[in-house]
Amino acid sequence: MAQTVDILLRADDRTTLSAVLDDRNRPQKHVQRARIVLLSAERLSVLEVARQTGMSRPAVWRWQQRFAEEGVEGLLRDKTRKPGRTPLAPATIAKVLALPCGEPPKAAMHWTGRMVAKAVGISLSAVQRIWDAHRLQPHRIRTFKRPNDPAFAAKVEDIVGLYMNPPAHAVVVSIDEKSQIRALDRTQPGLPLKPGRCGTMTHDYKRNGTTTLFAALNILDGTVVGRCMPKHTHQEFIKFLNAVERAVPAGKLVHAIADNYATHKHPKVKAWLAGHPR
DSSP states (O other), X not given: OOOOOOOOOOHHHHHHHHHHHHOTTSOHHHHHHHHHHHHHHTTOOHHHHHHHHTOOHHHHHHHHHHHHHHOHHHHTSOOOOOOSSOOOOHHHHHHHHHGGGSOOOTTOSSOOHHHHHHHHTSOHHHHHHHHHHTTOOTTOOOOOOXXXXXXXXXXXXXXXXXXXXXXXXXXXXXXXXXXXXXXXEESSOOOOOBTTBOOOOOSOEEEEEEEEEEEEEETTTOOEEEEEESOOSXXXXXXXXXXXXXXXXXXXXXXXXXXXXXXXXXXXXXXXXXHOOO
């Protein structure tokens, strides 16, 4: 689009453009356009004007032509552009929002963007823009559970209070177990790590059954008391409680927090707790 335009500045135009350059509140694009015209009026080449203004040569040609046609007002006004795409009808947007809120098609867990785009007859990117504008996320599910215990709120406050503000001269431990842990071992011993050679191990392994990990986390110092046992019945849980009892120094109360697993509420476990009042 190279054009040959001779910039002839009148005194009032030069004054106006100089004021644009000196105005610190002016948009940077207005300042760049004014500099292009002022430098062009000094009979500099297009390449030199582009170098001093940091613009491209087509941009210099464009604003030289705009000034020649419309004057200073043309530099300070952007031409309007037609929208790049036709706006979607409100009924189409409403359908895009309504489909994922209903039941998904058969053999589908939820509505996907491609499924909605195919059903409505628009592009996937249009569906994604509408969902993003309305903060709709059909692929996400948040689970919840209603407690049946009428004293649930009081118990939560008690437990959170122990975590946030543990009593003085007491130990607060969080107890849980992880069952069905596979006890695996390599078929042959590997070679140890040496300078210039990494450690080795066989690609296959052998199964040694399963084990259950019992663990108690001291929330104050982060220490863990752990035991691995073949089962996770009340007998193993009582053995683990004995290990926790031995690990806690004498003279301190023990607050043990556990979940509602049936093993934790067994009559023999309650009898053990009755026999260990601290």
